[in-house]
Amino acid sequence: MKKGYKALLDEANAVVETIDAAEARTLHGRGDVVFVDLRDPREREREGTIAGAFSCPRGMLEFWIDPESPYHKPVFAGDSRFVFFCASGWRSALATKTAQEMGLDSVCHLEGGFTAWRTAGHPVEAVVAKPRT
Numbered sequence: 001m002k003k004g005y006k007a008l009l010d011e012a013n014a015v016v017e018t019i020d021a022a023e024a025r026t027l028h029g030r031g032d033v034v035f036v037d038l039r040d041p042r043e044r045e046r047e048g049t050i051a052g053a054f055s056c057p058r059g060m061l062e063f064w065i066d067p068e069s070p071y072h073k074p075v076f077a078g079d080s081r082f083v084f085f086c087a088s089g090w091r092s093a094l095a096t097k098t099a100q101e102m103g104l105d106s107v108c109h110l111e112g113g114f115t116a117w118r119t120a121g122h123p124v125e126a127v128v129a130k131p132r133t
Contacts, residue, residue, distance in 0.1 A: 005090070008094060009090060009093055009094065011097070012093040012096065012097035013093055015097060015100070016093060016096040016097050016100065016107075016108065016109060017096075017107075017108035017109075018089075018093070018109055018110075019083065019108050019109070019110060019111065020110075020111050020112070020116070021110065021111075021112065021116045021119075021122060024083055024085075024110050024117065024122075025117075025120070025122050027081070027083060028050070028052075028122070028123070029052070032079070032080055032081060033080060033081045033082075033083060034054055034075060034080045034081070034082050034083070035050050035052065035054065035082075035083045035085065036053065036054050036056050036082055036083065036084045036085070037049050037050065037053040037054065037055050037056065037085060037086075037114070038056060038061065038084055038085065038086045038091050038092055038095055039057070039058075039086050039087055039091075039114065040057060040058075041055070041057065041127075041129075041130070044127040045127045045128075045129045047087075047114065047118075048118075048124045048125055048126050049114070049124065049125060049127050050085065050114065050117055050122070050123070050124065050125075051123040051124065051125040052125075054075055055127075056073070058086070058091050058095055061095050061098065061099065062098065062102065064076060065099060065102050065104055066102065076104065079106075080106070081106040081107070081108075082099070082104065082107040082108070083107075083108055083109070083110055084096050084107060084108070084109040084110070085109060085110035085113045085114055085117065086114065087113045087114055087115055088113045088115055089109065089110060089111050089112050089113040089116070090113075092109035092110060092113060093109055095109070096108065096109040
């Protein structure tokens with residue numbers, strides 16, 4: 001192995017903005033801020049999500065950000081500030097670094113992820129499972 005996940009996380013955390021749950025709470029609900037849930041749909045269904053968060057499974061992030069991709073999502077084309085989160089802050093750190101490298105300027109990630117948010121008692125909403133085909 002040339003580089004393990006710990007080295008990748010160290011590199012990401014050295015260059016991305018990290019905010020804690022208290023700071024994230026002050027941003028929550030603002031019209032110019034989009035919370036992006038990078039977790040798998042099954043995680044979201046099992047645990048809920050930050051109220052109002054946009055769901056973007058980590059595996060689709062690059063495709064949804066890039067306006068030249070056939071999978072592009074307009075939410076990433078605006079002038080919003082983005083707060084990425086996952087379960088514990090690992091995937092979101094890596095995703096934030098990738099998004100910055102792609103040119104998404106106003107992006108940070110939630111230290112401790114959804115777990116930190118929920119533990120702090122901040123608003124959580126249930127996620128209804130979509131029918132699987």
